[in-house]
Amino acid sequence: MLFLNKIVILFINIYKKFISPLFVSSCRFYPSCSEYARQAFVKYNFFKAFFYTLYRLIRCGPWSKGGYDPLERHWRDDGQ
Amino acid sequence: MDNNRTFVFMIILTVIFVGINVYFMYNVKDVKSDAVISNGASEKKNSNIESETTPEMEFEALYEQKETLEENIIYENRNILLEISRVNGEIVKAYVKDSFLDKNQNKKFSIVTGKPNNNSLKLKFGSWLNGKTISELTGGKESYTLEKVDDKFIFSTKIKDIKNENIYKIEKIYTFVEDENIFRFDVKISNDKNEQMNFDSSDVAFSLGWGPDLNSDGQKFNKRYDMYSYFNGKKVEKIDIDNKLVKRSTVPGFGEKYRQGGESWIAREDRYFAAIIYPDSQNYKYFFDYKDSRENKYYCGFERYTENSMLESSFYIYIGPKIRSIVRKYNNFKDFKLNDTNFSKVVEYKFFGFGDVMGVILNFIYKLVKNYGLAIIILTVLIKLLLSPLTYKSMESQEKMGKLQPKLKELQEKYKDKPEILNRETMNLYKKEGVNPFGGCFPLLLQMPLLLAMYQLLDKMVELKGAGFLWIKDLSLPDAVINFNFTIPFVNISSFNILPIVMVATQIFSSLIMPDMQSNKQAKMMMWMMPLLFFFMFYNVSSGLVLYWTVMNILNVIQQLLKNSMKNKKILKKA
Numbered sequence: 001m002l003f004l005n006k007i008v009i010l011f012i013n014i015y016k017k018f019i020s021p022l023f024v025s026s027c028r029f030y031p032s033c034s035e036y037a038r039q040a041f042v043k044y045n046f047f048k049a050f051f052y053t054l055y056r057l058i059r060c061g062p063w064s065k066g067g068y069d070p071l072e073r074h075w076r077d078d079g080q
Numbered sequence: 081m082d083n084n085r086t087f088v089f090m091i092i093l094t095v096i097f098v099g100i101n102v103y104f105m106y107n108v109k110d111v112k113s114d115a116v117i118s119n120g121a122s123e124k125k126n127s128n129i130e131s132e133t134t135p136e137m138e139f140e141a142l143y144e145q146k147e148t149l150e151e152n153i154i155y156e157n158r159n160i161l162l163e164i165s166r167v168n169g170e171i172v173k174a175y176v177k178d179s180f181l182d183k184n185q186n187k188k189f190s191i192v193t194g195k196p197n198n199n200s201l202k203l204k205f206g207s208w209l210n211g212k213t214i215s216e217l218t219g220g221k222e223s224y225t226l227e228k229v230d231d232k233f234i235f236s237t238k239i240k241d242i243k244n245e246n247i248y249k250i251e252k253i254y255t256f257v258e259d260e261n262i263f264r265f266d267v268k269i270s271n272d273k274n275e276q277m278n279f280d281s282s283d284v285a286f287s288l289g290w291g292p293d294l295n296s297d298g299q300k301f302n303k304r305y306d307m308y309s310y311f312n313g314k315k316v317e318k319i320d321i322d323n324k325l326v327k328r329s330t331v332p333g334f335g336e337k338y339r340q341g342g343e344s345w346i347a348r349e350d351r352y353f354a355a356i357i358y359p360d361s362q363n364y365k366y367f368f369d370y371k372d373s374r375e376n377k378y379y380c381g382f383e384r385y386t387e388n389s390m391l392e393s394s395f396y397i398y399i400g401p402k403i404r405s406i407v408r409k410y411n412n413f414k415d416f417k418l419n420d421t422n423f424s425k426v427v428e429y430k431f432f433g434f435g436d437v438m439g440v441i442l443n444f445i446y447k448l449v450k451n452y453g454l455a456i457i458i459l460t461v462l463i464k465l466l467l468s469p470l471t472y473k474s475m476e477s478q479e480k481m482g483k484l485q486p487k488l489k490e491l492q493e494k495y496k497d498k499p500e501i502l503n504r505e506t507m508n509l510y511k512k513e514g515v516n517p518f519g520g521c522f523p524l525l526l527q528m529p530l531l532l533a534m535y536q537l538l539d540k541m542v543e544l545k546g547a548g549f550l551w552i553k554d555l556s557l558p559d560a561v562i563n564f565n566f567t568i569p570f571v572n573i574s575s576f577n578i579l580p581i582v583m584v585a586t587q588i589f590s591s592l593i594m595p596d597m598q599s600n601k602q603a604k605m606m607m608w609m610m611p612l613l614f615f616f617m618f619y620n621v622s623s624g625l626v627l628y629w630t631v632m633n634i635l636n637v638i639q640q641l642l643k644n645s646m647k648n649k650k651i652l653k654k655a
Binding site: 028029059064067068 | 092503504506507508510511512514516518519520521522523524525
């Protein structure tokens with residue numbers, strides 16, 4: 001795994017543990033955007049993971065229905 | 081475990097917060113009490129010391145005023161006011177007048193402030209570290225003749241090198257332009273024997289220091305706002321005490337840099353104002369002097385190499401607010417034949433220019449309503465309205481949520497022990513029914529740049545100076561209703577401010593009426609922690625910023641109340 005990915009995952013973990021509980025939960029999906037991002041950065045290289053996360057974040061608004069949306073649904077296992 | 085985590089988080093926050101406060105605040109003496117200048121007195125004291133310790137002088141003053149002229153010469157135009165020492169023609173204090181404000185009250189802000197024996201614009205003969213002033217060279221009083229011609233102040237004097245009978249003529253010339261923030265300061269040194277000028281062992285003829293103190297609001301030195309910077313040809317570089325130029329120098333606390341090409345101005349900056357000094361195109365060595373930073377004495381400036389017979393240097397000095405439209409005027413200034421000075425780079429872009437856009441909008445609203453407090457409120461409402469289409473949909477679905485309740489309960493029963501499957505199935509149910517109570521991550525993320533932009537804008541907005549609103553006298557300062565004569569350490573509280581209290585109250589209230597907050601124990605605890613942290617973070621910032629945050633909170637409350645009433649209506653209809 002890239003060093004860069006490890007840093008990003010660390011930040012996501014900190015966010016999930018300490019910052020996220022401060023706010024009203026808002027994600028329209030399961031798993032939540034942050035969990036989705038964490039999984040993406042574990043599984044794929046930095047640029048792919050970044051792109052997948054961005055795509056998910058853009059979808060996470062009132063314009064989408066939300067619901068169960070795992071990483072595998074959109075992206076095949078073409079990771080490492 | 082949850083409580084543990086909250087506890088750890090609280091400790092981390094406290095450490096970060098106290099750390100930031102300690103890092104940025106220098107607990108130095110109050111500037112006001114220190115800044116009283118008595119030039120004549122200090123000169124006298126100085127010459128006494130000189131005559132006691134060094135009996136034999138290498139130079140002799142050829143011109144000596146019989147009486148010490150202690151009063152300062154004042155230059156004043158529409159935008160600036162300078163106090164220039166009659167003794168040696170150095171700037172003692174410089175002010176910017178509030179003419180740049182829409183509603184000016186003929187106030188002035190002190191921009192650079194000298195200290196006894198350390199004027200704002202200080203000239204030494206020889207290098208900055210070893211050079212001497214005239215009184216130190218000659219062991220006598222420093223005195224200059226003063227000639228006022230049109231818009232010029234010409235200070236001149238003569239000293240003689242006793243060894244080789246070389247007579248030096250020294251001139252300091254100020255050239256002012258009516259109603260501008262810029263003026264020129266020329267140094268001319270000539271000798272009659274065509275020999276190399278030598279005032280100390282170095283190859284430097286003179287050094288010009290600019291400082292030592294800029295503090296427009298009389299507040300304590302704050303590393304976040306108060307600094308030296310210089311334009312290195314490409315970008316503005318901040319030179320603080322921890323800069324590698326200063327830290328890795330041979331003389332501790334004294335950074336030097338040879339001019340290699342692009343380097344141009346040096347500026348002393350604070351939160352709202354800048355005092356920029358821009359040298360002509362000759363060869364200089366730049367220096368940043370933090371040696372006496374303990375005494376709140378900082379200098380930056382230029383060293384000019386020695387020449388034969390005649391030496392002329394020009395420095396262009398801008399003093400004024402950090403407002404781009406004003407500073408930009410002097411990027412090219414015809415009166416002084418200035419081109420590409422890059423002065424406007426001293427005004428930093430707020431949040432990648434996003435904050436500047438907000439600033440333009442805020443100033444536009446101000447032009448219509450003529451009150452910055454009102455303008456901030458209107459802008460906040462506009463931002464909230466802009467974001468509301470995003471939240472409207474989730475409000476809509478709030479109504480439909482009632483129908484789903486039985487189905488949700490069913491699921492909860494079914495997957496009691498499998499929270500992950502429960503979550504998944506709940507989300508799938510929402511999807512199937514086309515209902516989703518959540519607003520989504522994207523709208524939440526979109527708010528972040530807006531908040532950061534507003535923070536950076538309102539924190540440093542000069543236009544808020546002197547702008548009152550309700551009980552707030554100055555939107556650029558905390559709304560200190562009562563000033564304590566002590567400071568609570570670590571949190572840096574030295575006055576009683578009402579607005580932060582109002583802000584925190586609205587924030588607590590807005591989270592109290594959030595429906596899903598009550599469910600989670602940890603979230604409930606955080607609901608009280610967050611406002612508390614915000615309270616300390618926002619206590620000393622400009623009240624314009626606190627006003628923005630307060631209005632945002634109130635709008636959130638209104639939105640939530642609307643949401644709740646819609647829900648209630650639905651329930652009532654059913655019944």
